[in-house]
Amino acid sequence: MSAISSSRTLHRLIYSSRQNIHAADLDHEVGSIVRVSIRNNRAASITGLLLVHAGWFLQALEGPAEQVMTTYRRILGDPRNAEARILGAGPAQDREFADWNMCARRMSDADDAILDTLERRELFAPHTLSAASAMRLLKSVRGVQERTQLSASR
Numbered sequence: 001m002s003a004i005s006s007s008r009t010l011h012r013l014i015y016s017s018r019q020n021i022h023a024a025d026l027d028h029e030v031g032s033i034v035r036v037s038i039r040n041n042r043a044a045s046i047t048g049l050l051l052v053h054a055g056w057f058l059q060a061l062e063g064p065a066e067q068v069m070t071t072y073r074r075i076l077g078d079p080r081n082a083e084a085r086i087l088g089a090g091p092a093q094d095r096e097f098a099d100w101n102m103c104a105r106r107m108s109d110a111d112d113a114i115l116d117t118l119e120r121r122e123l124f125a126p127h128t129l130s131a132a133s134a135m136r137l138l139k140s141v142r143g144v145q146e147r148t149q150l151s152a153s154r
């Protein structure tokens, strides 16, 4: 495969990392990650979902391979997270996330409901998830967000 065609292939990378942010600064820092990510990801054709929960980040990034890797390398070097672990990475058939999105406490009522449900699970340990279960979790978060947006716009 030529370098050009492989760089055009859609790639998806899923990773988890630990939050390295003081609790008091979390809302502010998450807000600033959202602002920068909306701008950068749009320009780089990156879509995905970032889940912020219980001291962890879990994120899917999808787009052209080079852009996904450049973005992931920036995140790796960001002191606001640590111990990043790739749960899955490789070519993907289709985008699973239409936009770049985020699920975090206080971002929206839907997010609070999703995170409450996660809290009722025994232990949220994203480092131990397989790529398939991480993807299932992120897709179910996306599903709840979409349904809530639909009912709010009616």
Ligand SMILES: Cc1cc2nc3c(=O)[nH]c(=O)nc-3n(C[C@H](O)[C@H](O)[C@H](O)COP(=O)(O)O)c2cc1C
Binding pocket: 033, 036, 037, 040, 041, 050, 057, 059, 061, 071, 074, 075, 076, 078, 080, 081
């Ligand atoms: C958990 C986490 C997820 C992030 N996700 C993204 C992202 O999807 N896209 C992005 O551009 N930056 C993301 N960032 C921010 C980057 O680490 C970095 O601060 C930013 O890309 C720098 O952008 P700038 O050079 O335009 O200021 C994330 C940071 C953290 C801690």
